[in-house]
Amino acid sequence: MSQQNDRGFLQASNLQPLLFDWIFSVDHKRIGLLYLYSVCAFFLAGMVLGLLIRLELIAPGPTIATAQTYNALFTLHGVVMIFLFIIPGIPAAFGNIMLPLQIGAQDVAFPRLNLLSWWLYILGAFMALTSLFSGGGPPDTGWTFYVPFASETPTNVSLALLAVFIIGFSSILTGVNFVTTIHRLRAPGMHWGRLPLFIWSLYATAWVQILATPVLGITVILVMVERLIGLGLFDPARGGDPILYQHLFWIYSHPAVYIMVLPAMGVISEIIPVFSRKPTFGYKAIAASSVAIAAAGSLVWGHHMFVSGMSDTAIMVFSLLTFLVAIPSAVKVFNWVATLYRGSISLEPPMLFALAFVFLFSIGGLTGLVLGSASADVHVHDTHFVVGHFHYIMFGGTGFAFFAALHYWLPKVFGRMYNIKIATIAWAIIFVGFNLLYFPMMLVGLHGMPRRYYDYLPQFQNLNVIATVGSWVLAIGLLLMFANLYRGIRRGTAAGNNPWQAATLEWVVTSPPPGENFSQPPQVTHDPYDLQQAGKP
Amino acid sequence: MTTQRDAFGARLxxxxxxxxxxxxxxxxxxxxxxxxxxxPSEFAAGGQQLDTLLGTGNTLLLITSSLTVALALSALQQGRRQLCQMLLCATILASLLFLTIKGIEWQAKFGHGLFPGGAELETLPAGQQIFFSLYFVTTGLHGLHVLIGAALLLWTLGLTRKGLVSAENPVMLENSALYWHLVDLIWIFIFPLYYLLL
Incomplete structure (x- = not known):
């Protein structure tokens, strides 16, 4: 390990402007950080949009926005958060940084392709943002782009769809890269039974990215062509069927939920054993359940369409399959809890976020079953209950796991530790704000408040006020967290190579990791959660 | 950065x-x-308006081009670079011929107003409109892939001439050939579905 250069891969080359060092770098760690900065920026943008949505809903009637502006707000909030934050969030940012380190490789299998992925992602993001300010105004279809509205609205849907296509292409290339890397570049001794669980989850995710994303690709192409020359493929007047659009859309977009949540589960599986000082309980079950979720999750898209007019047989089949997906998810939760059992638990910030994940994800998962049973779904379909459920999974789940990953791995990446006390306070504010924001949504949904309207009946106001106040609390907590992390990476105390005494390979190298990761391929001698061996390859 | 070559990984x-x-x-x-x-009956009526002769010709062309690109790869592996380049040229030529024939077919349909938004198509029953919409999207997307495949082969040809793709390092040609076989394979499904079954 080189001592003379303690800035590791962060060291500027001084051969070209610093910016070029980064945006043309093929080092997976730098690309990962590019992704990390980008997704954090888009997260803050999406957060502002979310705050505006909540502000509009603080009182019935028009408050700060017209109906059309409100439609644009929730469409944009959805597109930015889903395609620009959650999907690339953990796999492209932390996956890129940690995948080669955790398997003892020098880089991913195709470093240049990796850089191309980031450029495509930025190009897509740029186009998505351009669609707001050009053409017929910001898209107002919701992030689902349902036809016939999406093929008829005069707003700038085509450009937004092209952006989604390009970001999807970037996602496919990342998936190809990761699967190849995991198959080909594992260090000696790093056999499949020793892969860290984060890698298992990335592996399952990458397959979903490869196999599901192209279906979204062809779907958005069809809507674009429809808007351009009018194919009539989804137009009932010309023999088409709009339900088929919904099928094609959800064939991708339901598995995409697992692109979003599987890597999050992987992060949690890394953190819980380290802070319980115990090897993970049921390693094989957790690894297998990642693959099982990816496989079974590809067959349940129809549960988004229970009230679309699909046949009753199809509804029953999709409902049954949906319940089956809950099994591998529950396997993970039970294994995490069993890992905690009689562990020597230390409540450091990463662990607090991880525990919050388990709690919030369980609420999100169980309310998912309410939606998955067809008879209950008919009542709560398209209400705020769905919005609440969705945010418990995506934000309470993936978002919290993303924050956990930030607190867990940033000391490794930058070699500096943030202020633990402030991080803990920020966690508490975020946790309280989150529940204040989203739990009332589920209640008001059960009372019958529909989603995607800028107006509502007066009896829903109390719960909406609570939710809006919650959104402010949440935002304050998030800003505090980001400020603390930023201050940590700039001026924090030295973190050391292995601040958490974890046993996976990334903690063997210096912090920040050297440019080439490992001077020679490490010989892996122990399991990833064999904490007695922490610090040894 | 070390550039270790992993041909198996690249193929994977x-x-x-x-x-x-x-x-x-x-x-x-x-x-x-x-x-x-x-x-079903509207699709059958639509299928009968496609030119089976041209479709068959294109199928033969693509299958032959798959053969020539496979031969080009073996020629490269045997170190016969001249032959390899000739075979690659033949493959690219076949792809251009394919696109020309496809263009002739499309033009005939356009001449009869059988295109999305065309006057003739609007008068047909709904099922036939769907048939032709799908026909144009599918063959259009496939044609785009033929173009991409041809561009890829052209690039590989250039690399072969420079000696950057060689018997020792054939992976670029292997991968372009794989892509070309895929383009062929998809057509093998499109052809019977649109021209023959109906």
Missing amino acids: GMWLFLFSELLLFGGLFLLYAVYLARY
Whole structure:
């Protein structure tokens, strides 16, 4: 390990402007950080949009926005958060940084392709943002782009769809890269039974990215062509069927939920054993359940369409399959809890976020079953209950796991530790704000408040006020967290190579990791959660 | 950065990418299946208006080009670079011929007003409109892939001439050939579905 250069891969080359060092770098760690900065920026943008949505809903009637502006707000909030934050969030940012380190490789299998992925992602993001300010105004279809509205609205849907296509292409290339890397570049001794669980989850995710994303690709192409020359493929007047659009859309977009949540589960599986000082309980079950979720999750898209007019047989089949997906998810939760059992638990910030994940994800998962049973779904379909459920999974789940990953791995990446006390306070504010924001949504949904309207009946106001106040609390907590992390990476105390005494390979190298990761391929001698061996390859 | 060559890894990556291409077309085949079940007689009537002779000619062309690109690869592996380049040229020529024939077919349809938004098509029953919409999207997307494949082969040809693709390092040609076989394979499904079965 080189001592003379303690800035590791962060060291500027001084051969070209610093910016070029980064945006043309093929080092997976730098690309990962590019992704990390980008997704954090888009997260803050999406957060502002979310705050505006909540502000509009603080009182019935028009408050700060017209109906059309409100439609644009929730469409944009959805597109930015889903395609620009959650999907690339953990796999492209932390996956890129940690995948080669955790398997003892020098880089991913195709470093240049990796850089191309980031450029495509930025190009897509740029186009998505351009669609707001050009053409017929910001898209107002919701992030689902349902036809016939999406093929008829005069707003700038085509450009937004092209952006989604390009970001999807970037996602496919990342998936190809990761699967190849995991198959080909594992260090000696790093056999499949020793892969860290984060890698298992990335592996399952990458397959979903490869196999599901192209279906979204062809779907958005069809809507674009429809808007351009009018194919009539989804137009009932010309023999088409709009339900088929919904099928094609959800064939991708339901598995995409697992692109979003599987890597999050992987992060949690890394953190819980380290802070319980115990090897993970049921390693094989957790690894297998990642693959099982990816496989079974590809067959349940129809549960988004229970009230679309699909046949009753199809509804029953999709409902049954949906319940089956809950099994591998529950396997993970039970294994995490069993890992905690009689562990020597230390409540450091990463662990607090991880525990919050388990709690919030369980609420999100169980309310998912309410939606998955067809008879209950008919009542709560398209209400705020769905919005609440969705945010418990995506934000309470993936978002919290993303924050956990930030607190867990940033000391490794930058070699500096943030202020633990402030991080803990920020966690508490975020946790309280989150529940204040989203739990009332589920209640008001059960009372019958529909989603995607800028107006509502007066009896829903109390719960909406609570939710809006919650959104402010949440935002304050998030800003505090980001400020603390930023201050940590700039001026924090030295973190050391292995601040958490974890046993996976990334903690063997210096912090920040050297440019080439490992001077020679490490010989892996122990399991990833064999904490007695922490610090040894 | 060390540049270690992993030919197996490069091929694996290409195969994974080809899976995603298959699923891209899979969406269109899915629509075909559903609409065929819904409008069997209209689809049959639409299929009879396609030129089976030209379709068959194009099929033969693509299968032959798959053969020539495979031969080009073996020629490269045997170190016969001249032959390899000739075979690559033949493959590219076949792809251009394919696109020309496709263009002739499309032009004939356009001449009869059989295109999305065309006057003649609007008068046909709904099922036939769907048939022709799907026909144009599917063959259009496939044609785009032929173009991409040809461009890839052209690039590989250039690299072969420079000696950057060689018997020792054939992976670029292997991968372009794989891509070309995929383009061929997808056509092998499109041809019977649109020209023959109906």
